[in-house]
Amino acid sequence: MTITCVINNKEKNIEAPPMKRLLDVLREDLHLTGAKEGCGEGECGACAVLINGDLVNSCLVPVLQAEGAEITTIEGLAIDERLHPIQQCFLEEGGAQCGICTPGMVLATHHLLDKYAQPTLLQIQEGLNGNLCRCTGYMRIFNAVKQASLVGAAE
Amino acid sequence: MNTSYLRAGKGEGGTPLKQLGTQEKSTHNHQLNRDCSLPDTVQTTPILRAWVDFVLFFTLLMARTPQIVGQSPPRKEGVAKVLGRAQYVDDIVLPDMWFGATVRSTIPRGRITSITFDPGIPWHEFTIVSAADIPGENCIVHLTKDHPCLAETHVNHAEEPVLLLAHPNRAVLPAAVAAVHITYEVLPAIYSIEDSEKKEQIIWGEGDQANTFKTYLMQKNQVPIPDEVWEKADFIVEGEYRTGAQEQLYIENNGVIAEYDAEKGVTVRGSMQCPFYLVHALTLVFNLPAEKCRVIQTETGGAFGGKEDFPSVIGSHAALLAMKSGHSVKLCYDRSEDMAATTKRHPSRTRHRTAVSKDGKLLAGEIDFAIDGGAYATLSPVVLSRGTIHAPGPYNWPYITVRAKAMATNIPPHGAFRGFGAPQSIFALERHMDKIAKVVGLTPEEFRRRNFLSTGDRTATNQLLSDPVDMQHLLKRALKESNYHAKRKQFDRENPTSTIKRGIGFASFFHGAGFTGSGERRLASEVAIDITSEGRPRILVSSTEFGQGTNTILCQVAAQTLGLPYEEVLIAQPDTRVVPNSGPTVASRTAMIVGKLVERASTQVLERLRAEADLPTPHTSTDFKRAAIHYGEEIGRLEVCVRYESPGNIFWDDDTYSGEAYPAYAWAVYVAEVAVDTTTYSATVTNFHTIQEVGKVLHPILAAGQIEGGVAQGIGYALYEKCLWNNGHMANNQMTNYIMPTSADLPPIHVTFEEVPSPHGAFGAKGIGELPMDGPAPAILNAIEHATGISFTEIPLLPEDIFERMTRPTDTGTESLDPAVAGPIFSEATV
Numbered sequence: 001m002t003i004t005c006v007i008n009n010k011e012k013n014i015e016a017p018p019m020k021r022l023l024d025v026l027r028e029d030l031h032l033t034g035a036k037e038g039c040g041e042g043e044c045g046a047c048a049v050l051i052n053g054d055l056v057n058s059c060l061v062p063v064l065q066a067e068g069a070e071i072t073t074i075e076g077l078a079i080d081e082r083l084h085p086i087q088q089c090f091l092e093e094g095g096a097q098c099g100i101c102t103p104g105m106v107l108a109t110h111h112l113l114d115k116y117a118q119p120t121l122l123q124i125q126e127g128l129n130g131n132l133c134r135c136t137g138y139m140r141i142f143n144a145v146k147q148a149s150l151v152g153a154a155e
Numbered sequence: 156m157n158t159s160y161l162r163a164g165k166g167e168g169g170t171p172l173k174q175l176g177t178q179e180k181s182t183h184n185h186q187l188n189r190d191c192s193l194p195d196t197v198q199t200t201p202i203l204r205a206w207v208d209f210v211l212f213f214t215l216l217m218a219r220t221p222q223i224v225g226q227s228p229p230r231k232e233g234v235a236k237v238l239g240r241a242q243y244v245d246d247i248v249l250p251d252m253w254f255g256a257t258v259r260s261t262i263p264r265g266r267i268t269s270i271t272f273d274p275g276i277p278w279h280e281f282t283i284v285s286a287a288d289i290p291g292e293n294c295i296v297h298l299t300k301d302h303p304c305l306a307e308t309h310v311n312h313a314e315e316p317v318l319l320l321a322h323p324n325r326a327v328l329p330a331a332v333a334a335v336h337i338t339y340e341v342l343p344a345i346y347s348i349e350d351s352e353k354k355e356q357i358i359w360g361e362g363d364q365a366n367t368f369k370t371y372l373m374q375k376n377q378v379p380i381p382d383e384v385w386e387k388a389d390f391i392v393e394g395e396y397r398t399g400a401q402e403q404l405y406i407e408n409n410g411v412i413a414e415y416d417a418e419k420g421v422t423v424r425g426s427m428q429c430p431f432y433l434v435h436a437l438t439l440v441f442n443l444p445a446e447k448c449r450v451i452q453t454e455t456g457g458a459f460g461g462k463e464d465f466p467s468v469i470g471s472h473a474a475l476l477a478m479k480s481g482h483s484v485k486l487c488y489d490r491s492e493d494m495a496a497t498t499k500r501h502p503s504r505t506r507h508r509t510a511v512s513k514d515g516k517l518l519a520g521e522i523d524f525a526i527d528g529g530a531y532a533t534l535s536p537v538v539l540s541r542g543t544i545h546a547p548g549p550y551n552w553p554y555i556t557v558r559a560k561a562m563a564t565n566i567p568p569h570g571a572f573r574g575f576g577a578p579q580s581i582f583a584l585e586r587h588m589d590k591i592a593k594v595v596g597l598t599p600e601e602f603r604r605r606n607f608l609s610t611g612d613r614t615a616t617n618q619l620l621s622d623p624v625d626m627q628h629l630l631k632r633a634l635k636e637s638n639y640h641a642k643r644k645q646f647d648r649e650n651p652t653s654t655i656k657r658g659i660g661f662a663s664f665f666h667g668a669g670f671t672g673s674g675e676r677r678l679a680s681e682v683a684i685d686i687t688s689e690g691r692p693r694i695l696v697s698s699t700e701f702g703q704g705t706n707t708i709l710c711q712v713a714a715q716t717l718g719l720p721y722e723e724v725l726i727a728q729p730d731t732r733v734v735p736n737s738g739p740t741v742a743s744r745t746a747m748i749v750g751k752l753v754e755r756a757s758t759q760v761l762e763r764l765r766a767e768a769d770l771p772t773p774h775t776s777t778d779f780k781r782a783a784i785h786y787g788e789e790i791g792r793l794e795v796c797v798r799y800e801s802p803g804n805i806f807w808d809d810d811t812y813s814g815e816a817y818p819a820y821a822w823a824v825y826v827a828e829v830a831v832d833t834t835t836y837s838a839t840v841t842n843f844h845t846i847q848e849v850g851k852v853l854h855p856i857l858a859a860g861q862i863e864g865g866v867a868q869g870i871g872y873a874l875y876e877k878c879l880w881n882n883g884h885m886a887n888n889q890m891t892n893y894i895m896p897t898s899a900d901l902p903p904i905h906v907t908f909e910e911v912p913s914p915h916g917a918f919g920a921k922g923i924g925e926l927p928m929d930g931p932a933p934a935i936l937n938a939i940e941h942a943t944g945i946s947f948t949e950i951p952l953l954p955e956d957i958f959e960r961m962t963r964p965t966d967t968g969t970e971s972l973d974p975a976v977a978g979p980i981f982s983e984a985t986v
Binding site: 027035036039043044046075090092093094096098102106124125131134135139140 | 227
């Protein structure tokens, strides 16, 4: 079937079986490989994208649910080759190690800062707890989020 | 010192600056005919030699500006990572690429009696590979040739690979795998160290080696413990401690893409730590020379040891499918397959028997250390070795005997995982130390203070600690920074009236950096630096980046030595056709061993440009670029290669298991605070302090990130991560029910470094990556004993374990030293 949606501010008509996972459509059909598959069951958050502003695990979403939706992937965050402030803070604060969780983590941060421009540590911990990171122990990620909130990454 | 010869230009035309003796090239060597420097035989004394190195190091450090080493520039590949553009193996698509899948055994042990293919599947569309298709040996070589690439007649563990399938459409593979029916004559399987020791079922080896991959006897000075030491001891304290399997749980699963060409040979790219290990495996499976086995590391999404030995398996499999199908083949596991079928941390059992005097001096120790290696040897002998050497910890033992063995079971083979045997034996020791302190009547800190190793002492392998060691200071600082004494008093006061029992405990430990014993000498690692056509230096190493910061720290070391901005230095993607074999990326060796080689190679690049291309001293980066381009245009391609030079004062004897076990050690004290909820029986770590002496910290942000990440894995190891086995199958092979810490589960982790530069590492660096895995588990269980009065001796310690113990009817709520209740055996010697 044909699915029409907006991905990273561009309208897309996607031909795909309705139950194909959004993650696979992004990666295979649209070559947006920034979303990663870590577990395939919605635990790790490596495949996270924003759908209509909500943080969603794209491995759990059949593409038919994307009909009419506005989707942002990590590829849609940087503007004109400049790092988004959140990305800049992850880079500078050591929030990315192996990098495989980073796209999901950056989008989760974006979602969190939309909700709370100046989140407390507890809000950060809860806001990111759907995104697993095995490398950092999360401390540098918290620093990156705090730094991003200070530079006003929310807008 | 550090002389070498360099080649100018491509091909064979290089002129040695200095002709050195012939050398044997092992099959591990890279395929390029790259000449590498051999060290001169240095006639200075070892101590003078070390001292000269040390002074040179400081001179270098002081002379250069700007300072790059010790700063925290952004990681080299960081921009690509935060943009989501870094290319991991599953992001890569090759033309006409097919996809692979693995048909695995469904039973833990048996003889294969038939394999049938369900007629409902269009099998003609598939490529099917069995053991019969292997052109070389049916074996994945690590240390011994016991591990089949594909099972032929027998299976020895569940999830053992039997057949491989490939198809152009990834989506049809799971149904095809399920449509291959294998029948077996089932044989009895064994799942524990104890069952393996009984030898009722022999599943590996024969005679003395039956079920036993490796044994070691480590005895200080090769002297057994005299009977009178036991007879005259004021106390003899015994204990038994156990640790479970742990999944590495890198977020990117194991995966590779293989290509095959009858002329060119095999090319495998993928997620891995050690490209040359895979080259070695492929040479055997395909019966090809190393130059026809090319391996390229792609961006790697975490590894932690889980991509040290295993890529040899998945890489060989994908290459076989590529050969037979005539297509490139991508073989990427999903999470459940990765967890069920790939290696994990070895489970362990450690038994301690310790003689102590009433003034709290260790008199003698007997340690029996056993690990469960699973069905094949993989790296178990070296994991056992590191565990053995770390078993006595940072203490002075007049007599110590460690008997160690790696046993076979019908569990999928265990393999490398950060710490590599040391977290297991250190867990046992640091729990046991608290127990001894209690028996002797000293505080845990006072008991340790009376027994710490210090500068000038000798370790259990008789290694002289000539570099400064100050555990007394580290302990004092750790207790102060964690506010240990005040917290202990506060919790003692509050606990009796609270349902939340709080506690504080610590562990003191060390971790050796680099390969064990003669390993570095045997590896003889090589590092090269060449100059690009733009006049930029490029580091060529097989050391891989998988998050820990290899790219960044090696570029810092080169930039500092070359007197260039960090941004100017490049590092090549590890491709065995391009880079020399700088050894595997394991054993906390990269910063120290490879870093030092990068430092040496950089120095030689400068010398070369000064001698032949008029590079002024001092120089600007413009001067460097001009000289480098001039060299390339007028003389030829500049490439410098250096080879590991064993320090003159490092000797190891495998027969007596004695000598310099590691070039350098990192030393640490970790303090954990816990809260045990007596309503839910869950234990939580509420605060965590780490103090460590790691030599020069090359990059403070990356280094702290290593410690924090390691502590998080250590907390998981202690309290959350349990592999459940059901007839040899991992039953919880999902992230849903194998629980690793989330952002909401971790306490604040405080990191303090002390820096005593080591003469062995780049700018004084020692190893850092594995250290933080060692301390958390014992520190946490020591804290839980403080909180609850109960001495737990086994990890992982889950709420159900705490519940079981706290509600046991005979238990009084405080630790009973009655062996029937306490688990570990305690006895007081009759004097």
